[in-house]
Amino acid sequence: MKLYNTLSRTKEDFKPLNPPEVKMYTCGPTVYSYITIGNFRAYVTADILRRVLEFNNYKVNYVMNVTDVGHLVSDADTGEDKLEKGARREGKSPLEIAHFYEKDFIQKSQELNFLEPNERPRASEHVGEMIKLIERLERKGYIYITSTGVYFDVSKFVNYEKLARCDLKQQMQAAREDVVADETKKNPCDFRLWQLNQPEHILQWDSPWGRGYPGWHIECSAMSMKYLDEQMDIHTGGEDLIFPHHTNEIAQSEAATGKQYVKYWVHNAFLLVDGGRMGKSLGNAYTIDDIKKRGFEPLALRYFYLTAHYRSPLNFTWEALQSAQNGYRNLRGKLSRLQLGSESGSESESESVHRCGTGSEKDHVDVIAQFSARFQGAINDDLDTPRAMAVLWEMVKAEDLSAVDRLSLAEKWDKVLGLDLLNDELKTQSYELKELPEQVQKLISQREELRENKEFVKADGIRERLQGMGYRLEDTPENTEITAS
Ligand SMILES: [Zn+2]
CATH class of the missing domain: 3.40.50.620 (HUPs)
Structure with missing residues (x-):
């Protein structure tokens, strides 16, 4: 390397x-x-x-x-x-x-x-x-x-x-x-x-x-x-x-x-914010809590970092983080559909190998080897993560590869990227009510009361307010689950 x-x-x-x-x-x-x-x-x-x-x-x-x-x-x-x-x-x-x-x-x-x-x-x-x-x-x-x-x-x-x-x-x-x-x-x-x-x-x-x-x-x-x-x-x-x-x-x-x-x-190299230097006095020295409060997953931030080579300056904007989060969720969604067998190319692979015989199996092994070599070539070239991510995207969409093969390559490469790609759960944290800030607890009980009185519109307003503060509420038949998004 x-x-x-x-x-x-x-x-x-x-x-x-x-x-x-x-x-x-x-x-x-x-x-x-x-x-x-x-x-x-x-x-x-x-x-x-x-x-x-x-x-x-x-x-x-x-x-x-x-x-x-x-x-x-x-x-x-x-x-x-x-x-x-x-x-x-x-x-x-x-x-x-x-x-x-x-x-x-x-x-x-x-x-x-x-x-x-x-x-x-x-x-x-x-x-x-x-x-x-x-x-x-x-x-x-x-x-x-x-x-x-x-x-x-x-x-x-x-x-x-x-x-x-x-x-x-x-x-x-x-x-x-x-x-x-x-x-x-x-x-x-x-x-x-x-x-x-x-x-x-x-x-x-x-x-x-x-x-x-x-x-x-x-x-x-x-x-x-x-x-x-x-x-x-x-x-x-x-x-x-x-x-x-x-x-x-x-x-x-x-x-x-x-x-x-x-x-x-x-x-x-430095991380820039809105094209300029980051600084506490400039009010743009964002923390992980700041990005979570705005509804971003920490791993979407990790994805964002990997989109640039580490020696190039990287410009942070909320829009750029949003597009990184979209890209990250799309990627994970694609992999999750491959796992469920609902993505094209995924359902017929084991049959197609049997059907097409050894010649085709060899082609298929070659495709895997080529992808592996390209991914390794990228990361071993002074940690070229943007290139490695491009290879990953191409591989995930490669219909000449079976779902099983695509998933197994993604799993292997994720050991380098560390994006928790095969976890189809949203990376959120569940909270017990008592762990939450007092203001949030109050809003949640207010919402409970409103729901009991069947004032659903007001209750939804509070839910949205909480979402803006970074808390997602999910009502299940037994209780309400609260997660930080
Ligand atoms: Zn030191």
């Missing part, structure tokens, strides 16, 4: 360090608020990559961290910490906040049908490993200590800019100009491994350099080395992480071990 490597800026033949094992790491979420559909594009990309590797019979050891330690957004910022900001906003402790959003992230990951990583380490539980790694760098002379923290000296690391391919001088100039730079740094690109002297910060640990907390970059190096050893095959993330996060991960890891840290760097 071929994979685009940010390090070489080319598509390379994928050759793992120690086949059939593949060690893979993804920078996980910072759990201080709900994860946006923009962030989820990175996790869908990682999930597809992992599935494609497994489809090719590799044994994937996959680690995704959870950033639950307060860290500075960059060395440029003034110390406002995302987690602590979240904690102040919600009146809880930073770790309470982190665990709440981590749980939500895992639930949403399941709704998007991600395979579970082998490990999901939390930064807050690996501070000891981070301190050890900083000590290793200290012994090798890569760090210096100032009143504000322990810094990595990038001037001591040869080829610091090899991943980002940035002009370091320009970066330094930019850093100098537009940030309130820490005056204790030797070079603007030097980054903090350990923060010191921030007594107002809630999460603090003792370290050989004083009480404080780790920088963000060091956590990924420390945790990936713990679970995947000092060298790994693949590291993934959004393209915004190339500089400085991944650049700094390489510098500190390779400085410590003297070995190449990562063989293949895989970065996905």
Whole structure:
């Protein structure tokens, strides 16, 4: 299979360090608020990559961290910490906040049908490993200590800019100009491994350099080395992480071990919204709950992501999501009709094989082989999911294939696409009444009352209102079933 490597800026033949094992790491979420559909594009990309590797019979050891330690957004910022900001906003402790959003992230990951990583380490539980790694760098002379923290000296690391391919001088100039730079740094690109002297910060640990907390970059190096050893095959993330996060991960890891840290760097492009950037301040940083509230299935969103190649920018609009959901439901409907035997070509296949003899059977095997080769060719060509989906659609409609064959190919390919294609149930969640928000419960009891009084028009009005809020009501002879659509 071929994979685009940010390090070489080319598509390379994928050759793992120690086949059939593949060690893979993804920078996980910072759990201080709900994860946006923009962030989820990175996790869908990682999930597809992992599935494609497994489809090719590799044994994937996959680690995704959870950033639950307060860290500075960059060395440029003034110390406002995302987690602590979240904690102040919600009146809880930073770790309470982190665990709440981590749980939500895992639930949403399941709704998007991600395979579970082998490990999901939390930064807050690996501070000891981070301190050890900083000590290793200290012994090798890569760090210096100032009143504000322990810094990595990038001037001591040869080829610091090899991943980002940035002009370091320009970066330094930019850093100098537009940030309130820490005056204790030797070079603007030097980054903090350990923060010191921030007594107002809630999460603090003792370290050989004083009480404080780790920088963000060091956590990924420390945790990936713990679970995947000092060298790994693949590291993934959004393209915004190339500089400085991944650049700094390489510098500190390779400085410590003297070995190449990562063989293949895989970065996905941004998700745009209505043609522009997504941002909390723009009010368009949509979450999975936002799309569910508007009546969309999380798996329709997964389908939407797969319609674009991961390295191309993808533009999210509600219309585009609607057409993805239509496409997704059509596809599942077609497969469901094949299962029921009501789609053309489906009922006569086993007979036709018998009737036509071995010559025709050979043609039929060839057709399957051709489809299989085209699908595999697409996904093995740097995860070309749009092409793979086109092959899937063509195959599902191929009347020279029996229903059984089409269903069996769809089932096999769905191991890569992860769209739960052969499930003809709507992917909805059933609720017990007591689990629902109070406002929704009230509306449901109002509707019950109206129905008892035979005021059906008003009752239907409430049902529609609930549907607008993302709840579907189905009246059965025994009770009313409520599902989130
Ligand atoms: Zn990371």
